[in-house]
Amino acid sequence: MLGRESGGLRVCYWLTLVTGLVECLCFSGAVFGWASLVFVLKSDGYFSYLCVNQTVNGTITEDCSAQDEQLSIIFTVASFMNNFFTLPNGFLFDHCGTRVTRLVGISIYTTGTLLIAFSNAALSILLYPALSFIAVGGVIFIMTNIQV
DSSP, X not given: OTTTSHHHHHHHHHHHHHHHHXXXXXXXXXXXXXXXXXXXXXXTTTTGGGOEEEEETTEEEEEOHHHHHHHHHHHHHHHHHHHXXXXXXXXXXXXXXXXXXXXXXXXXHHHHHHHHHHOOGGGGGGHHHHHHHHHHHHHHHHHHHTTO
16 A cells, blocks of 8 residues: 555655645645736726726826725735635634545635636626635645645
């Protein structure tokens, strides 16, 4: 058996370590790349209905400060959820174990990525739950990999 041999146990240890590192590096902090994603969302027209034309010194300019505010609020809500759900996630981890907690985290994170995938300029509001789910799922990934 793979787990009973000393060489097999070492392979399992290294596979667990490497997959945990890749998981934490690639998925746990995705919400903090929001500043780079904002430029793409603006060019795709998310919350563009909030932009208004404004006349300043005889020239017409487009004021998109309300769009910027909405995108900032999304990040603020997701950052709050990231910290707020650490306690309930820890409770789940203590009482249900690693496997159940990881499955919950994978489900939450996948839901968030699917919401982003299916969102568009007309459904900009989907970014609120999407980024919140990604933040909470990322915290679960970190929490369950602490023991590695």
